[in-house]
Amino acid sequence: MTVEVDFGDDGLVPAVAQDAESGEVLMLAYVSPEALERTLETGRAHYYSRSRDELWEKGASSGHTQAVQEVRVDCDADTLLYLVEQNVGACHTGRRSCFYRTIDGEDVGEKVFDPDDVYE
Amino acid sequence: MTVEVDFGDDGLVPAVAQDAESGEVLMLAYVSPEALERTLETGRAHYYSRSRDELWEKGASSGHTQAVQEVRVDCDADTLLYLVEQNVGACHTGRRSCFYRTIDGEDVGEKVFDPDDVYE
Helix, strand or coil, X not given: CCCCCCCCCCCCEEEEEEEXXXXXXXXXXXXXXXXXXXXXXXXXXXXXXXXXXXXXXXXXXXXXXXXXXXXXXXXXXXXXXXXXXXXXXXXXXXXXXXXXEECCCCECCCECCCHHHHCC | CCCCCCCCCCCCEEEEEEEXXXXXXXXXXXXXXXXXXXXXXXXXXEEEXXXXXXXXXXXXXXXCCEEEEEEEECCCCCCEEEEEEECCCCCCCCECCCCCEECCCCECCCECCCHHHHCC
């Protein structure tokens, strides 16, 4: 790893997950040094949950994993971009992307699974 | 504005700026309630600088403004997505996108202007 990421005071950086093929922005989550290390080691997206205070692998329970093709770093080295192949959908609501609403509340998202079938 | 954004303890949410046409992820910056309001009012991207502790309009000094076509909100309502038309380039280094490096340090970005010509 050549670029030194600036994890700041709280030890986390935001990571944007983008569909490597379609370019769709899928989600944003936070990454700790260990989450980044696991991501690079395994090729599967790992994040750090601020609410649960733990490392998690995307899709570990839902099966909706993200195969990471490339990790990019921004100019300030305090934000990451994961270019991923998203299995099924990124959002727990059943949409392909978590950004399925406009600020006006219009639903512009693509529904790709039924959450009731995936989460108990 | 229908969706109530959760600005959290520090009063800021991350906003991802994406090229509305090409889908390229251009940058990530932070947004205060006032920055969001100005963005929606003017149709030009506004952010809040955590280091300078002030509202700023993207491109106010460089001229590299962002015309905002749409603002989206994620499922948790704590992250925004700005779909923009980026004038020239988003990054102060002269690249089109701030995410011009891989984690291995390879420069994969498109240089679109000379920073020496823009910033004094």
